[in-house]
Amino acid sequence: MVPPHLPPPSCDIEKHHQLQRLKVLLVATFFGLLAGLTGASIILGWVWPGYGGGDTLFNAQQNRLAWSSRQLEERTQKEISSRVVAVYSQEQSLGGNNYFNPDDKLGDAAIISSDGWVVMYLPKTAVNLKRARALSSDGAVFELEKVLTDARSGLVFLKISLLDEKTRARVGGQFQVVSLAENVDAGSEVFVFERDTWRSATVNARDWNIYARPHLDTAPAYALALNIGFSHGSTVINGQGRLAGFMLADNIFLPANYLARVMPTVLGTGKVVYESLGVSGWFDSEQPIVVDAQRVAGSFAISRVDKAHGLLRVGDIITTVNGQIVTPENLWYNITGHKTVRLKVWHAGKAIDVEATVVNI
Numbered sequence: 001m002v003p004p005h006l007p008p009p010s011c012d013i014e015k016h017h018q019l020q021r022l023k024v025l026l027v028a029t030f031f032g033l034l035a036g037l038t039g040a041s042i043i044l045g046w047v048w049p050g051y052g053g054g055d056t057l058f059n060a061q062q063n064r065l066a067w068s069s070r071q072l073e074e075r076t077q078k079e080i081s082s083r084v085v086a087v088y089s090q091e092q093s094l095g096g097n098n099y100f101n102p103d104d105k106l107g108d109a110a111i112i113s114s115d116g117w118v119v120m121y122l123p124k125t126a127v128n129l130k131r132a133r134a135l136s137s138d139g140a141v142f143e144l145e146k147v148l149t150d151a152r153s154g155l156v157f158l159k160i161s162l163l164d165e166k167t168r169a170r171v172g173g174q175f176q177v178v179s180l181a182e183n184v185d186a187g188s189e190v191f192v193f194e195r196d197t198w199r200s201a202t203v204n205a206r207d208w209n210i211y212a213r214p215h216l217d218t219a220p221a222y223a224l225a226l227n228i229g230f231s232h233g234s235t236v237i238n239g240q241g242r243l244a245g246f247m248l249a250d251n252i253f254l255p256a257n258y259l260a261r262v263m264p265t266v267l268g269t270g271k272v273v274y275e276s277l278g279v280s281g282w283f284d285s286e287q288p289i290v291v292d293a294q295r296v297a298g299s300f301a302i303s304r305v306d307k308a309h310g311l312l313r314v315g316d317i318i319t320t321v322n323g324q325i326v327t328p329e330n331l332w333y334n335i336t337g338h339k340t341v342r343l344k345v346w347h348a349g350k351a352i353d354v355e356a357t358v359v360n361i
Contacts (some may be wrong), residue, residue, distance in 0.1 A: 058251040073191075076200055076241040081137040083111050083178045084193070084235055087120055087158065091141075100135060107233020108193055109134065109158060110243050112259070113267050114174035116145075116160035119259060121233050121246035124154065134160050150272045152211075152219040153258055154248065157266050180237075180256045181242035184224065189246050191237050192230045192253075198237075201226040207252055213287065214280040214303040216361060218332040220258045221283055226251040261332050265360075273360045275336050277318070278307030283328050289317055291346050298325030299346075307359045317346040 003282035091098040106127065117135065134142040146159035160175075171230045184190065188203040203224050210223040229250040236244040236253050245253040265273040282305040289296045300318045312318075320327050321334040322341050335341050335358050343354040 015106060041097075045346055051203040053142045057184045073193050073198070075240070076237075080178070080235075080237055080241045083176050084108050085111065085118060085136050085142070085160070086119075086132040087132060089127060089129070091133055100133075106132070107231075107246075108235040110178045110235060110253060111160075111175045112177055112263060116142075116175055117267060118158050118160060119155055119263075120158070121154050121248060121254060122149075122156045123232060128156070129156075136160070139255075146270065148266060148270070148272050152274070153254060153262075154261065155254070155262075156248070157272070178243040179241075180260060181238045181240075181244040181256070183246045184238060184255055184257075186224075188228070188244075189239060191239070192226075192247065193235045194230050197229075199230070199250055201228050201230075204251075208286045210248065210252060213282045215282070216274060216276055216280050216306065217260075217300060218261055218274050218335070219277050220254060221253050221286060223248055225250045226253065257329070261336075275332065275358055276306070276361045277312065277321075277335065277341075277356050278305065278361065279312055279318075280304040280306055283326070285328060291317060291347075296346070299325055300331065311347070311352075311354050312343075312345070312356060313347065315348075318342040318343055319346065319351075 001159070012163050014130055024330045049162070070117045086100075087109050088100045088104045089106055090102070090104055091181055092229050093099075106122060107120045109118035111118050129144060132144055134144065136142070141356050142160040144158050145161045146157075150156070154314040168249050186203055186205050190201055190203060191198045192201055193199075202272075205225050206222045208222045211220055215221065230247045232247050232249050234247040236247060236256075237321065238244045241309050243256045243259075247253045261274055262272050265271050279300075279302045281301045283297070284297055284299045284301075287301075289301050294318060296317060298319065302312060302316045302318065305312060305314060320326065321331060321343055322338075324330055324334050338358050339358050340355050345354050348352075
């Protein structure tokens with residue numbers, strides 16, 4: 001027997017070595033070509049995704065991203081669900097047991113304080129809330145202690161009762177609260193809770209025709225329009241689970257930043273109060289304001305004085321507050337927390353400086 005690693009006795013040793021080298025070369029060439037073709041296919045798939053029915057690596061990356069997104073969405077859903085309650089006008093009774101009829105649902109309310117204040121949107125149609133109940137995602141039923149209505153925005157603040165000992169024990173003595181979203185505007189992706197499902201939507205534009213003009217300077221001036229419609233009262237959040245607003249009608253929702261203007265006084269004093277310059281009118285963004293044949297962008301025209309104080313008069317145009325131009329987004333932020341503010345005003349055709357008192361309305 002000839003060992004397998006040695007050539008047969010009749011073999012030419014030189015030719016045997018050449019044949020072995022040729023085999024090694026062919027094998028190396030084959031694998032080199034295979035690696036080159038694979039790499040070329042991947043690069044071609046990136047440049048031309050439709051090549052060969054789609055690139056496997058590209059699709060795998062997309063699938064991993066989609067999987068991560070679903071996981072994030074599920075986690076966000078769970079977190080926000082514990083911070084939202086469904087509000088019904090009443091409980092129905094059947095055979096000594098109670099139940100909630102979907103026709104009695106008024107909408108969803110977001111929890112804004114650990115002691116039980118929640119906020120939701122209700123249409124102006126009269127609704128008797130004396131028998132209303134709130135239902136949490138884990139099945140707890142709450143009565144209401146107090147109801148506050150903000151006529152300017154349509155928001156309604158409800159105080160959930162924590163007087164019952166079982167209720168306090170169930171929530172650990174306090175509720176988890178929502179955070180407010182910032183910078184929700186055209187192009188933003190949001191999620192709306194409707195029929196027990198979070199549905200994705202995109203913000204298309206601002207809608208300036210929802211609220212009447214004139215209006216209080218720091219009251220809501222506009223709403224946001226989505227690309228699809230939802231039921232009024234539905235809760236709107238962003239991708240991080242922050243409260244973005246409440247559906248008003250069809251595809252229109254009120255941004256949550258208006259909530260910040262009245263929430264401090266609701267939680268602190270149990271009242272709906274706007275910090276204001278004491279005037280009503282409209283922003284240039286709503287109706288262009290013109291002075292001396294020139295539009296005054298970033299300004300507020302006064303059409304009514306709600307609080308008689310200072311030098312502000314009907315027909316005045318406020319252009320800056322504490323050095324900042326006047327917009328629906330920043331006016332309230334520029335006056336809140338101040339007793340007085342510095343204004344630049346067009347008054348009777350002249351630019352004047354005014355020190356105005358901040359009032360509560």
